[in-house]
Amino acid sequence: MKILLITEQHEAQWNRVSFETLAAAQQIAEQTKGSISGVVIGKGVAALADELAGYQLEEVLLVEHDLLEKYTPDGFSAALRQVIEGAKPDLVLLPHTYQVRDFAPKLAASMQKGLIGDCIGYRHENGKLIFVRQMFQGRTAADVVFTGDAPWIVTFQASAFRADLVARNASGKAAVKPVAVELKPEQIRTKPLERFREAKQAVDLTQAPILVSVGRGIKAPENIAMAEKLAKLLGGEICASRPICDEGWLPMDRQIGSSGQTVAPKLYLALGISGAIQHVVGMKASRTIAAINKDQNAPIFEVADYGIVGDLFEIVPALIEALEQSK
Amino acid sequence: MKIGVCVKQVPAKDAPLAIAESGGWIRESDISFETNEPDAYALEEALRLKEKHGGEVVAVSMGPERAKQTIKEALAKGADRGIHVADGEFFKLDPLASARSLAAAMEKENFDLILTGLQSDDQGFGQTGVLLAELLGRPHATIIMAIEVLDGRMKLKRELEAGWFEWVEVPLPAVLTIQSGINKPRYATLKGIMAAKKKEIATVERASLGVPDAPTEKIERIYVPQKTKKTEFITGSPKEAAAKLLEKLRHEARAL
Numbered sequence: 001m002k003i004l005l006i007t008e009q010h011e012a013q014w015n016r017v018s019f020e021t022l023a024a025a026q027q028i029a030e031q032t033k034g035s036i037s038g039v040v041i042g043k044g045v046a047a048l049a050d051e052l053a054g055y056q057l058e059e060v061l062l063v064e065h066d067l068l069e070k071y072t073p074d075g076f077s078a079a080l081r082q083v084i085e086g087a088k089p090d091l092v093l094l095p096h097t098y099q100v101r102d103f104a105p106k107l108a109a110s111m112q113k114g115l116i117g118d119c120i121g122y123r124h125e126n127g128k129l130i131f132v133r134q135m136f137q138g139r140t141a142a143d144v145v146f147t148g149d150a151p152w153i154v155t156f157q158a159s160a161f162r163a164d165l166v167a168r169n170a171s172g173k174a175a176v177k178p179v180a181v182e183l184k185p186e187q188i189r190t191k192p193l194e195r196f197r198e199a200k201q202a203v204d205l206t207q208a209p210i211l212v213s214v215g216r217g218i219k220a221p222e223n224i225a226m227a228e229k230l231a232k233l234l235g236g237e238i239c240a241s242r243p244i245c246d247e248g249w250l251p252m253d254r255q256i257g258s259s260g261q262t263v264a265p266k267l268y269l270a271l272g273i274s275g276a277i278q279h280v281v282g283m284k285a286s287r288t289i290a291a292i293n294k295d296q297n298a299p300i301f302e303v304a305d306y307g308i309v310g311d312l313f314e315i316v317p318a319l320i321e322a323l324e325q326s327k
Numbered sequence: 328m329k330i331g332v333c334v335k336q337v338p339a340k341d342a343p344l345a346i347a348e349s350g351g352w353i354r355e356s357d358i359s360f361e362t363n364e365p366d367a368y369a370l371e372e373a374l375r376l377k378e379k380h381g382g383e384v385v386a387v388s389m390g391p392e393r394a395k396q397t398i399k400e401a402l403a404k405g406a407d408r409g410i411h412v413a414d415g416e417f418f419k420l421d422p423l424a425s426a427r428s429l430a431a432a433m434e435k436e437n438f439d440l441i442l443t444g445l446q447s448d449d450q451g452f453g454q455t456g457v458l459l460a461e462l463l464g465r466p467h468a469t470i471i472m473a474i475e476v477l478d479g480r481m482k483l484k485r486e487l488e489a490g491w492f493e494w495v496e497v498p499l500p501a502v503l504t505i506q507s508g509i510n511k512p513r514y515a516t517l518k519g520i521m522a523a524k525k526k527e528i529a530t531v532e533r534a535s536l537g538v539p540d541a542p543t544e545k546i547e548r549i550y551v552p553q554k555t556k557k558t559e560f561i562t563g564s565p566k567e568a569a570a571k572l573l574e575k576l577r578h579e580a581r582a583l
Contacts, residue, residue: 002548022380025401073457102469105422105454108462114423114543117452135450139344140353141552148543152558178539189466193494195487210582216340234583243364246508259486259506267582288582289573297551307558308568318569326573 001034001129004089006080008097009051010071012045017095019163021156022103024122024131025093026056026167031124037061037087038174041079043069046176053174056167060176061087067183073103074188079181080107081263085177089151091129096155108153117155120277133157135274138299158258158281159235203214203237203253209266210236213256213283214244217272217312218291221249227271233323236267257282261294275300328382328476332373332406333429335363336390336397337449350548352418353435362397365444369505371440371512372474374405379567380476383407385436391415391431395528402523403515409526410436414533418450424540426458431536434463439482441502446469450546456504467498469504 005025007018040049049062051322065085067075084107094100096118109113120141122130128145131154135142135179146152163204185220192315205211212231212299218224231238238254245255256263257279268286273279275291283289284303291304292312301307307316332335338344342358362370386401388394389412396407412432414420420428441463446453448461460467472492473484480498486506487493497503533562561571577583 005574026515063510067520101453102457102467105457106467109423109426109458109461112423114421115454116544117454133451134552135549136338136344136353137340137448138552140549142549143547145545145547146543147545148541176534189498190468191496193482193496195491195493197490198492201507242507252508253490258488260490262489267576267580289577290576290579296560299552301558302552303556304558305556305580306572307465307560308562308572310565310568315569318565319573321566322569322573326580 001028001032001091002089003029003034003036004039004043004084004087004092005036005057006039006092006094007048008095008099009040009042009045009048009112010023012042012048014048015095015097016163017097017158017306018168020158020161021093021095022055022057023161023163023166024156026159028091028122028124028129034090037089039063039080039083041068041076047177053176054169059174061179062176063179063181065183066180067185067188070192071099072188072190072192073106074190075183076103077107077110078183078187082181083179084111084126084151092151094153094154094155096157101186104153104155111151113151113153114146114148115153115155116146118157118277119154120157120160126211128293134277137274138280139274139297148305157277159284196251205237205239205256205261205263207252208263210234210269211239211256211263211265211267212236212269212271213239213241214250214271215241215273215279216243218244219272221247223313224249226320230269230316233320234267234269236265239263241273241276258264270304271316273300274298275302328376328380328439329385329436330373330376330382331385331387331436331441331460332366332370332401333441333443334366334370334386334388334397335444335447336360336388336394337363337447340448346549350550351546352549360396362400363447363449364442365432365446365448365505365507367444367512368507369442369444370401370406372405372462372505372511374513375510376440376476381512383576383581385410385438386557387412389414389428389533390417398528400515400525402526402528403519405519406515407526409528411528411530412533413530417533420540420542421542422452422454423458423543424538426455426462427540428536429455430459430462431519431538432531433459437500439500441465443446443502443504443508445504456502460489460502463502465500465502466497467502467504470506471503472506474503474511480577488528495527547560
C-alpha cells in the first residue's frame, strides 16, 4: 500500500502529532508491505524535510510556495490535491489537528473522495483496513471502512499512536524531492491575520500534582463549590471539561482537553465527566485516574484506575467528610 | 443578511444507547432525541447576527419525520422559517452524501452566510460545514469564537490548539462552523413557541434532490469500546466507597 503522510508545521516548528501519525504510517506500511512518502508543506521548511528524511520512509516531498507561508484552507487544499494527484497514493494519512479539521474534508471532497476523520486506531484484516473511531461522544466505538476507490483519506486523533515508537531510517537518509505546485493569489479567499493567546493564564494546571475535575454531572454552578472544597482538602486544583467552561461555571483557563490544557498529574479525580475523546486526550497520561460517574458505561472508565459508579452528590460529601476527619 | 443554520437532531445526552441488531446503528425506537448541542450555539449566533444586521434566519435539518421537532425549537427561539430535508434512513449516509443533500436543498436559497455547529454529538464526523462550503463554492472558516461583520466580509476569531487563537478575514458569502461556548444560547419563550406555530416548514424529500449518494465509506458496526485499562470498581455505600477510594489512593496508588 502506498501511503502519503502529510505532516504539519507552523513557522517551521513541527506539530508533534505529525510523528504519531508517522508511527501509524510505518505500522501500516509494514503490515501491507507498502511504502511511505512524507509531505512537508509550507515555505522555508526545507530543514524540516531534511529532518523527516532521517526517519524510516521512502521519500520526502517538499511542497513550498510563497502562498503556503501561512495556512489557508484554500491554499493548502489546492496544493495538496496536486501533490496527491501526482503521487497517486492508496492511503493519505494526516494528524487530526484543528488545522487538518479545517481543510481535510474540503480536500477530500474536491476529489469526490470520502474522509474518515478522528480515528483512534485501525485493524488490518484479510488485506483490508478497518478504521476505528468513536461515536456518541465516546459511548460507542465504530468500525468504518472505505467503499470507493483510492485514495482513501484518514486522520488520526492525537495520542492514538506513540511518537516515541517511530523508526529512524536505518540506511541514512531518504531522498527529499521538491514538488512544484501551482497556486494563484486569487484562489485564496481567506486572509489569516495575527495569532494570539488570551490574557496570560492565571493558573498553570500542568504543575498541579492533584487535579479534581468536574464535568456535566455537576449539574449546576452552585455545585462547583463542593468540588473546590474537595480539591482544597486534597491539596489540588479544580479544573473541568469543556462544557463547564462553555457555561461559564469555571474560567476557560481551567479547561482540560484538546482545546484546553494537557496535564499529567499524580492524581486526576474526574467527577461526573463522561470522558469524550476531546477531554481524555488532555488527561490520560495522568499517573492515577479515579472517576466517579453514575453511568457504568461512561468512557471515562476506560482510562480510570479506580472507579465508583454512583451519585457524586453522595460520594463527594462522603470524601470531604472522611478527609476532614483525618486531618 | 440571509442566514441558513444547520441543526441536527441527535439522541439525548442521557439516552441509554442500545446497538441495533444489524450492528450498524443504535436502536432508535426507545430513546428520546434533542437538538445537537453544538448546533444550538450556531443557531444563537445566527439569531444575534440577525438582530444586529437584520435579515432572515432559516433553520435547516435533515433526518426522519422527528427531525421537524428540532426545526420547531429553532423557530420558537426566533428562526423565521425551516427547511426539513426528509429521509427516514438518513443515518446511512456518509458525510459527503449528507453534505451533498444539504447543499442541494440550500443552494437556491443563496444564503449570505451558512452556520453549522462544530460537530454532531452522534456520529461526530465534524465535516458538514467544511463540505458545504466546498460543494457550494464558498470560502469557510471553522471553530469560530467571534464574528464581526464588516462591509462584504467578516473578521473572525478562530480557536486554535492549546489556548491559541487567530483572527482571519473571510469574504461573504461564506460558511462558518461555530465553536461551543461562543455565546449563551437562549431559551424559547412562551410567546416564541406560540409564534412558531405560524411559521413555515418546507419539506423536501431527500430522494427528490437527485444528488449522488453512493457511499465513499461505511460504518460496518458500532459497539461498546473495549477497555484499554483495567478499572478497579469500588462498591459499597457512599461512605464506604469514599473511605475505600481514599485508602486505595493513599496506600496502593500512593497518589495522596
